[in-house]
Amino acid sequence: MGGATDILELLKKSKGRRIKVLVAKLGLDGHDRGAKVVARALKDAGLEVIYTGIRQTPEQVVETAIQEDVDVIGVSILSGAHIPLMKKLMELLREKGLDDVPVLLGGTIPIPDIPKLKELGIRNIFLPGTSLKEIIKETLEAALERREE
Amino acid sequence: MTTQELDTLIDKAFQGDRASIGRLLTYIERSPLDASRILNKVMGGEGGGHVIGVTGIPGSGKSTLISKLISRYKEQGLRIAVVAIDPTSPLSKGALLGDRIRMQEHATDPRVFIRSVPTRGVKGGLSFSGVAMIEVFDKLGFDKIIVESIGVGQTDIDIMNLAHTILVVTAPGMGDEIQALKAGIMEIGDIYVLNKSDKPEANRTYAYLDFALETGEIGSEKLKWRPKLIKTSAALGQGIDELVKAVEEHLEFIKEYGIYSEKISARRRYMVRLLAEKLFTEKLEEIDEEIDIANRDIYLEAIKLINKVVSQLG
Ligand SMILES: Nc1nc2c(ncn2[C@@H]2O[C@H](COP(=O)(O)OP(=O)(O)OP(=O)(O)O)[C@@H](O)[C@H]2O)c(=O)[nH]1
Ligand SMILES: [Mg+2]
Numbered sequence: 001m002g003g004a005t006d007i008l009e010l011l012k013k014s015k016g017r018r019i020k021v022l023v024a025k026l027g028l029d030g031h032d033r034g035a036k037v038v039a040r041a042l043k044d045a046g047l048e049v050i051y052t053g054i055r056q057t058p059e060q061v062v063e064t065a066i067q068e069d070v071d072v073i074g075v076s077i078l079s080g081a082h083i084p085l086m087k088k089l090m091e092l093l094r095e096k097g098l099d100d101v102p103v104l105l106g107g108t109i110p111i112p113d114i115p116k117l118k119e120l121g122i123r124n125i126f127l128p129g130t131s132l133k134e135i136i137k138e139t140l141e142a143a144l145e146r147r148e149e
Numbered sequence: 150m151t152t153q154e155l156d157t158l159i160d161k162a163f164q165g166d167r168a169s170i171g172r173l174l175t176y177i178e179r180s181p182l183d184a185s186r187i188l189n190k191v192m193g194g195e196g197g198g199h200v201i202g203v204t205g206i207p208g209s210g211k212s213t214l215i216s217k218l219i220s221r222y223k224e225q226g227l228r229i230a231v232v233a234i235d236p237t238s239p240l241s242k243g244a245l246l247g248d249r250i251r252m253q254e255h256a257t258d259p260r261v262f263i264r265s266v267p268t269r270g271v272k273g274g275l276s277f278s279g280v281a282m283i284e285v286f287d288k289l290g291f292d293k294i295i296v297e298s299i300g301v302g303q304t305d306i307d308i309m310n311l312a313h314t315i316l317v318v319t320a321p322g323m324g325d326e327i328q329a330l331k332a333g334i335m336e337i338g339d340i341y342v343l344n345k346s347d348k349p350e351a352n353r354t355y356a357y358l359d360f361a362l363e364t365g366e367i368g369s370e371k372l373k374w375r376p377k378l379i380k381t382s383a384a385l386g387q388g389i390d391e392l393v394k395a396v397e398e399h400l401e402f403i404k405e406y407g408i409y410s411e412k413i414s415a416r417r418r419y420m421v422r423l424l425a426e427k428l429f430t431e432k433l434e435e436i437d438e439e440i441d442i443a444n445r446d447i448y449l450e451a452i453k454l455i456n457k458v459v460s461q462l463g
Binding site: 017018039040042043044045046047048049050051052053056057059060063064066067068069096097098 | 167168170171172174175179237238241242243244245246247249250253256257262263264265267269
């Protein structure tokens with residue numbers, strides 16, 4: 001699961017077309033070490049990463065996704081406000097016609113909240129301790145699936 | 150993409166649909182052929198935009214400064230586009246595009262459009278797609294088109310091929326860096342900005358830059374324009390009015406001397422040259438295996454290679 005060879009295979013599948021990911025910290029908490037580590041790992045895996053920094057609103061994330069025309073949106077939330085924030089984000093994405101852009105979420109998410117988040121349309125939820133390899137692999141898969149549509 | 154799909158996309162972009170603008174820029178990045186088709190539709194004439202190139206020492210506060218400029222231009226009711234260039238890693242081919250962080254307060258403003266552009270291995274950093282994007286923003290009616298370049302190395306002066314006005318940004322205590330860059334980007338500024346002037350060493354660096362400009366050690370007088378030196382603190386919002394004023398003075402100057410349109414022609418020639426380079430090098434890499442190393446007349450082999458590339462591009 002999530003080995004380096006899988007990642008290489010996935011990268012090959014992208015056929016030279018660069019994959020663009022948005023990494024954003026949604027909400028009021030100011031801890032972005034985790035998000036930065038993920039952003040750097042995605043870059044090292046050959047992706048183009050737009051990093052927006054901390055304290056982003058759902059509106060900012062959606063507008064950035066539009067202007068940068070990204071393939072995937074990755075969000076990190078540690079504040080505990082993931083349900084209302086993600087609800088708002090997913091609503092806005094739908095409103096702006098971006099519902100085909102896969103959304104991945106990482107952070108301190110209590111297990112009981114996961115089904116509700118999945119229901120909102122979030123593709124993957126990464127709990128603390130998820131390996132970077134796993135995150136890279138899922139991000140690549142999400143990007144490639146969207147393209148095949 | 151069919152011609153009809155492309156036309157629809159362009160129409161929607163011109164009606165102000167931001168998702169369509171974003172997608173149009175992606176097509177420009179992805180395929181030279183699509184880019185050419187798009188430019189074919191939008192080029193011709195001048196959009197009237199003012200292209201401002203921002204280069205300088207890495208970490209001197211270029212992005213923060215641009216964010217302050219955006220605020221001022223917004224107050225004037227102008228529309229602003231930003232092309233923010235960041236390096237692609239030559240090893241992984243990935244990129245971490247972080248200039249936006251400093252400009253996110255403008256992300257949701259309908260008058261502002263910010264696009265990050267990785268260099269993707271282009272020397273000097275200014276890729277064909279970056280320049281093509283300027284063309285599109287111009288035609289979409291953006292009044293100020295600000296290009297942030299990576300500003301490293303003595304050779305990163307390509308920005309002078311595409312901007313109407315060039316800002317070279319430095320910061321206090323970067324004397325060594327300034328020395329190192331003297332022969333490169335330190336020569337091309339229309340306006341030199343000493344940012345982070347809230348720092349204690351600012352006065353000393355200012356005096357040095359002022360003297361260096363005076364003696365022609367940095368900067369170069371182009372026609373009758375004497376390069377200016379402006380002290381700012383983007384963090385504290387100081388000196389921004391003076392900077393905006395200097396930028397406007399330069400714009401007036403180039404308009405008065407007829408250089409404004411000349412620079413647009415230069416930019417377009419440069420764009421075509423960049424595209425030629427891109428097409429050529431990509432094809433050259435593709436046929437790398439066909440190079441005959443048994444041929445000891447390497448000049449002849451090189452010419453053969455050129456012909457091969459050309460015949461395959463045709
Ligand atoms: N003290 C002080 N710090 C500033 C000022 N302007 C920017 N900074 C800080 O300098 C750092 C770099 O700022 P950026 O705007 O990212 O600089 P940059 O030149 O765009 O950087 P690169 O694009 O990475 O080369 C940030 O931590 C800013 O907060 C200023 O006027 N004063
Ligand atoms: Mg920057």
